[in-house]
Amino acid sequence: MVGLGPGDPRLLTAAATQALAQAEDLIGYHPYVARVPERPGLMRHASDNRVEVDRARHALELAASGRRVAIVSGGDPGVFAMAAALFEAIETGDTTWRELAISVEPGITAMLAAAARLGAPLGGDFCALSLSDNLKPWDVILARLEAVLRADLVIALYNPISSARPWQLGRALGLAAEIRRPETPVILARAVTRPDESIRVLTLEEAREAPADMATLVIIGASTTRLIARGEGTQPFVYTPRSVGSGKAA
Amino acid sequence: MVGLGPGDPRLLTAAATQALAQAEDLIGYHPYVARVPERPGLMRHASDNRVEVDRARHALELAASGRRVAIVSGGDPGVFAMAAALFEAIETGDTTWRELAISVEPGITAMLAAAARLGAPLGGDFCALSLSDNLKPWDVILARLEAVLRADLVIALYNPISSARPWQLGRALGLAAEIRRPETPVILARAVTRPDESIRVLTLEEAREAPADMATLVIIGASTTRLIARGEGTQPFVYTPRSVGSGKAA
Known part of the structure; x- marks a missing residue:
């Protein structure tokens, strides 16, 4: 494998x-x-x-x-x-x-590749959820999403949307908007590292109106996720600091 | 980087x-x-x-x-x-x-390498949490852990223990034992892919008594995580099926 x-x-x-x-x-x-x-x-x-x-x-x-x-x-x-x-x-x-002699050779999964393109958005605690309800009831997906939104994890959404599942991503971002601030950074990373790569850094509010497809990975920032502005026409860096609140030492 | x-x-x-x-x-x-x-x-x-x-x-x-x-x-x-x-x-x-021309080259993180050694324990929704309270208050760590335990995510614990933080892993597994069954598979993966690699597949109950150190990554299975027994003296495969409850199709 x-x-x-x-x-x-x-x-x-x-x-x-x-x-x-x-x-x-x-x-x-x-x-x-x-x-x-x-x-x-x-x-x-x-x-x-x-x-x-x-x-x-x-x-x-x-x-x-x-x-x-x-x-x-x-x-x-x-x-x-x-x-x-x-x-x-x-x-x-x-x-x-x-x-049988079975071995699994690991690979760079999409969230790691997308994160590396922008900085370190997964720099704190994070989770990876599939939004596909082909193999999992939608109410389980929503309950998990609400739990990790309230726990303030960075969230990578795999399988966010497809022609057969057109509304799930909108509902997920709608739930996120009830719990996280409208200016929360959201990354829509499409076809990462492929010739047709397109990576957008938006606010949560903007992301709710943005197009996405089945080649897109979505990363929703935590409350601590930050942008570092760069020159005109250059994507900002996005990172999540290692610190949360007041840890015992820096 | x-x-x-x-x-x-x-x-x-x-x-x-x-x-x-x-x-x-x-x-x-x-x-x-x-x-x-x-x-x-x-x-x-x-x-x-x-x-x-x-x-x-x-x-x-x-x-x-x-x-x-x-x-x-x-x-x-x-x-x-x-x-x-x-x-x-x-x-x-x-x-x-x-x-500056800064680029990040991604790599195989410990949870992917440990998972690949055993099968597909991260095959469903999962999260990665650091147990270090050097940069994050312990009550935030516990709250996050409780949230993902209740949401039935597979959990990868980074930085589970060190000589300066000897008790955090025991508390985390204690909380897990309040929420998940005692026979939940837990993986203690030490120095994965290095010459001194040691990987143990235990139950949650056994893991609470097992030694670990700062080179260890811990994976706590979800309710659906399963073992596939193999011959005597051979580690079982561990995997988390893609399905949860009754998705709309298999």
């Missing part, structure tokens, strides 16, 4: 690159498979996004037959990506699959 | 490796500086752990004088590491520092 990072090939780890070089079969959602260059001896199995557990089973069957298989995932495989589906398939599948 | 990852040099990104190769000055806490091989033309400035903002100012002064400086940080610089201190120094320092 190999994490490809957010898109820029320079953000793969050496271990991930090596795992890809050794693979005989490459399995994954087609835009991720497309990131790995073709080469002789590498069989590519690209699939649609909606069949994660089937894709994992296919990989396990190939591995059980003696093939060296790489399942590729954007970002980090363990963060709202393919690793959980792989282990679901292992738990519910052939018990011999548990004896 | 360069993230070195958890320790294994194979977990650096290519971009981080390139930034280190181009640096003229290397600044950081001495165990991180020690990870970067010596070479002609690279000046090493290793320092103690307790002077983060001073270290950042030193780096900014060198960069302002025209030097190409790499500040090195374990894991990801933006997650309980040096990046927040750098931007604090920029905000409060010489305004010309804002015009």
Whole structure:
């Protein structure tokens, strides 16, 4: 299971690159498979996004037959990506699959890449929530969001919106606006490190009216998150200081 | 600002490796500086752990004088590491520092590396909290911890314990035991990917009695976090399924 990072090939780890070089079969959602260059001896199995557990089973069957298989995932495989589906398939599948030599190569997940582009917005306590209600009831999502908003964590929202889920992000930012100040910094980071990257630093009030799509990661600042203005036409730095209130020492 | 990852040099990104190769000055806490091989033309400035903002100012002064400086940080610089201190120094320092060519190279933070070793324990919603009360009052830490425990997030605890802060982890696990079941999986991941790595998968009840130190990252599972047993003497897989209760589709 190999994490490809957010898109820029320079953000793969050496271990991930090596795992890809050794693979005989490459399995994954087609835009991720497309990131790995073709080469002789590498069989590519690209699939649609909606069949994660089937894709994992296919990989396990190939591995059980003696093939060296790489399942590729954007970002980090363990963060709202393919690793959980792989282990679901292992738990519910052939018990011999548990004896396979399985390793997970971590990757740079979108929130780390987006944060690095702007400064250190995740510099304090933070959380990562998926806004998708495909696998989780919406009332659970709202309850979690309210809890972390009140606890003043920085919040990274994965899967904020899609054509099939058009209203969830608006509701989430609406809830945020009931709890956090309108001027709270919000980052909309689209296609981070890819050629079509677009990163906007807005206020919470502005973000509620801003367009976003399924390639967007949203970061909602905490009460302590700050901007550092720079020259005209240059994005400000965004960071969350390490200190909260009065810790015992600086 | 360069993230070195958890320790294994194979977990650096290519971009981080390139930034280190181009640096003229290397600044950081001495165990991180020690990870970067010596070479002609690279000046090493290793320092103690307790002077983060001073270290950042030193780096900014060198960069302002025209030097190409790499500040090195374990894991990801933006997650309980040096990046927040750098931007604090920029905000409060010489305004010309804002015009420097500053970039942050992200890295594999400890929770991603620890999760990858075991499966996908961060497969659902999760948070990262620092247990250090050096820069944050203990009552804020407890309130945040209670909120995320009740919201059923997987919880990664950074800086869980040190010789100067011996009791905080015990209190945190005590609070967890009031809210989560005694058999909740807890991971104590020490020195992940380094030669002295030690990873234990315990129950919450067992974890309350287990030793930990400042090189340990703690992951407390959610109510849905599961173990997959494997052969005798082999660590189980640990994962958190993507589904919670009844989402609208699988």
